[in-house]
Amino acid sequence: MLKYFSDKGFNPIVITIDHEKYLPDRTDKTLCEKLPPNAEVIRTPIERTNLLTRLIDTGYLFLTDSISFRWKKFLTKSLDDAVAKYKPRFILVTLPPFSIMKLVHSYGRKKGIPVILDLRDPLTYWVSSPFPSRLHYNYLRKMERNCIESSFKTLVVTPGMKEIYSKIYPGLKDKFEVVMNSFDDYQKISKTRKSNSKFTIGYFGSFYYNPYSEELKRKKWWQKKPYQYFQYTPYDQDWKYRSPYYFFQTMNELFFQFPRYRDKTEVFFAGNKPEWFDNMVDEFALRDVVKHIGFVGKEEAVRLHENYDAFLITSARFKEYNDYCIAGKTYDYLSFQKPIIGFVTKGDQQWVIEKSGLGLVFNPDNAVESVQKLKEIIDKPEKFVKPEIEFLNQLKTEKQLDKLGSVVKTLFNL
Template identity: 25%
Template sequence: MAEHSRVLVVSYIFAPVGGVATERCRKFVKYLRDFGWDPLILTQDLDETLRIRPVEIDHSTLDELPSDLEISRVYGPVFSAPVTARPSVATTPPIGGSLSSTPPLRWLRSLGSLLLSPDSFVAWIFPALLRGRRLIRERDCRVIFATAPAFTAFPLAALLSVVGRRPLVLDYRDPWGENGALFGDRRWKQRLNRLMERLCLRRSSRVVFATEGFRDLYARRHPDLAERFEVIQNGFDREPVAAKKPRGEREPLRIGYAGKMFGDQYPMEPFFRALASFVEERGRDLLRVEMAGQIDPENEALLAELGLGDVVELRGFQPREEVEQLQERSDVLLLVIGDMHPFFHGLESAKLFEYMPLARPILGLVPEGGAAWQLISRHQIGPLAPPSDVVRIRRVLDELVGRSASGPAVAPRQFHRRNLTGRLAGILDEVSRP
């Protein structure tokens, strides 16, 4: 058998960190050897990752990877802005203004935010650059592949491409400079990040986007580079699961969800209010919702306020095996993507593809007409409602309870992770040719 070529994979976080942030990269790594590429991982020190942010650790994520996979973990300090983070838009400042609005502190916050570009992990670049350069030389890596967010991985990978004289492939799970949600009203910071991003894009040989919407967004911003842009969507790699047996006449409809339950991207309040409306009018015995993952105190308090404690079961973070069992005992699988920011309309969500082989209808509370909405509609895999429209969500709940749940008979095979990795390997083959 021919010797594999090596690719240096740059990802700020990696297994055993679980969740959607590491899923895409981890699945590429799982299958790359099938196509003649041997991945080496360059990532942040795990202890530092655990220190600076609450992450989901799932050691089972390592079990599916090659036992001899080389993971190079490099410590890089993480800095925060010199004052507390900006309050959410729902926060009302105290009468007479707040300390954070005084000019000296506002300027200090602005300077700190400027220095922490593209993000608070930027100090990782220097030690990771030294390690990465050595790996390229000693392990003869032919290509550099970087995935983000965290977007610090992109300038690091661009620098490695320059010093190591290797082609660069960038993988966008989410937009960077075009993501207004990252910058709020700090237009100057967005301009700086767009400049950094432009330099990274120019250095790249290929750029991969997780959705067509993201690719189109960047093609409009960078028309001179659009020929480099490719789309490799998210996918699944579990075997199709048999459709769930029809529930009994007296059994409640079970809705399952595993993921984040906070922030603009995962707005749960409209769903909870629609659920409360349903329960008030039709009783408490027709629906049960089982949810695993992180939830913020506000949403947890809302559930108590709405009296849904016996209808919604919160299970906290669960390992992958437990999440799969939750999904398989559900009649319907919930997908939530917010619609507050324009770029959310381009999201398809890795969770959507994860649901496909389960043969359950997907309740899609996603931006109307957006990428996820179109995908669910095209493949006829579930009912849809805008995530902020309580009335329409309530209407969909009525429809689901009133009919027998059935999902797609066969998950579309083009979304299997192995097939998607084959496409990535083809790109690596192309850019590595002399």
């Protein structure tokens, strides 16, 4: 984004936390090396976590997270300095963290600077765990609506997300613009798969699934701890479908029906390993097939993408609306033009896999059908690589940033 705006004659100023100092284990330094040489990046301190901020992070104090509480004085000072020095024409704030939504919205209104909200996830429609109470939910809903209404535009990352927000806030539907995640260009594959080698499947990133949270959403109030009595779940969302549970179930059944495939298949997961992961692997007797390699940087991830024969994608199941998510890793997968194994529900994730011509969609609730599909993709992966280049080209970074550029041009009446 920085390079794009610089090339278009803008002078973008970025204000962010000094991640190398405060989050060294979660910082990929190789990405910083790709910044334009003239990029103005202001890296600020942030207060360390303590007992109070950990309490804020529970959500019970009407904040979604403690970032705003810990960062406010540093962010406000940096904004003041940037406004005085550069006189910005607009502020674009990327969310989450959702706690800074109101902070930046109020700052922009106070200074008379238009604000563009960049919603990577929805605030009040994301229900991977219960809200502390209906009162908390209504407070966040009102805050979300006010910020969207006051924004110049609110960017969302999928067509489904725009559709859902337009139904939740029908009077604000003209505020929403879709600017999807993207990939820079197609990757050149330097390795070819040997016919006698194992078929390797890769997964990168997180799952956003927590068994305890899922259990809380389905418990009656009297079955919970006293401080949880008033918890509120506004939508029926099952994030177990986002986990590899149904994929593991299918693999287990595949190996039961066709034992020889156990020696032909390997699955690798990269990212921060959740506590429940090993138990789920053991539940389906897959310890000899499934490996978790932990967090990897961007360069290592690219190397691993080259090595794997296919990629796994999953999605949550929503009752009220179709799935609105397209996992960010999807775009990396598409750039390699290898088959995607999509254990997904109806919605945008399914749509992008089918439209891309790369991979196969599996019904998580139909293990019999899924076994046959998985067997077929292991035997003949090339059958499922028929890239729809015209569609894929629309997902390139330049195309998506052109959409963002169009939003900015309307702000300046260009």
